[in-house]
Amino acid sequence: MSTLDTSTSIDAARADRGSSRARFWRMKSFARDRGAVVSATLLAAVVLAVVLAPTLAGVGPDDADNLARYAPMGTAGHLLGTDQQGRDMLARLLFGGRVSLLIGVVPTVIAGMIGLGLGLMAGYWRGLVDQIIMRCLDVVFAFPMVLLAIAIAGSMRPGVLTEVIAITVVLIPYFARLARTATEGIVPMPFIEAARAAGGTRLTIMLRYVLPNVFSPVVVYATTLMGLMIVVGSGLSFIGLGVQPPTADWGAMVAEGRVVLRRAPHVTILPGCAILLVSLAFNFLGDGIRDALDPRTIRR
DSSP states (O other): OOOOHHHHHHHHHHHHHHHOOOOOOOOOOOOOHHHHHHHHHHHHHHHHHTTTHHHOOOTTTTTOOOOGGOTTTTTTTTTTTTTTTTHHHHHHHHHHHHHHHHHHHHHHHHHHHHHHHHHHHHHOOHHHHHHHHHHHHHHTTTOHHHHHHHHHHTSSSSSSHHHHHHHHHHHHHHHHHHHHHHHHHHHTHHHHHHHHHHOOOOHHHHHIIIIIHHHHHHHHHHHHHHHHHHHHHHHHHHSSSSOOOTTTTTHHHHHGGGGGGGTTTOOOOOOHHHHHHHHHHHHHHHHHHHHHGGGGGGGO
């Protein structure tokens, strides 16, 4: 083996050890954040519960028992009581969680991928490409997020797909601007110049060198937004522009329960608490991931 090959192997081994050490400290930093750990545990439990909803609930979300209407929490056979139609609240919470998590996660992931691609192109190519992309997105920025989502959802047929489309559209500009700003800070760095000098194409440099450095802040931002989008999606269902009855959804359940708030407050309080806890959990999880991915928190 030549001296050059030996040196290259040593450098690669050192880089691998450094990367492993960084990953270790990131995991340790995340584990020290009690709020993030508790939030991750709560979200994992919620996801597991909604996946196993048919087994845990034992009844369907739309199965009505007219003899058990307005049953309070702790009633035999209805752990969390029933609503005004005699439907089991536990079943509706579990099945409704499927819809609420879908509306919070799927649009955020789709918008994140689209916005990341647009932001990369705008931040790397600059010039005319940047002007076209960002001026088009500025049109969306001119409207408040929630009002624009309501306007889009109101122009379409109510349903899950409508909520997904509305939330995706309003989120794309936020991800694009974040990715563009991060890209602009990375492009002037020496390692990008070195990649250009080595003959790397624009696409290669973007995917191999720029994207990995932009991806982390986008993931953190997406995690934080998921909680907010669950609230927005629930709000659309609450005002009748999202999921329609009798489909179980936390926002729709809050809307249905407000008419019997005094007689059966648990019908509204339970889905409201579910929205609050899950959205807060996503926020704390996003903060924990941000701190863990921050290079300044990694020990050398």
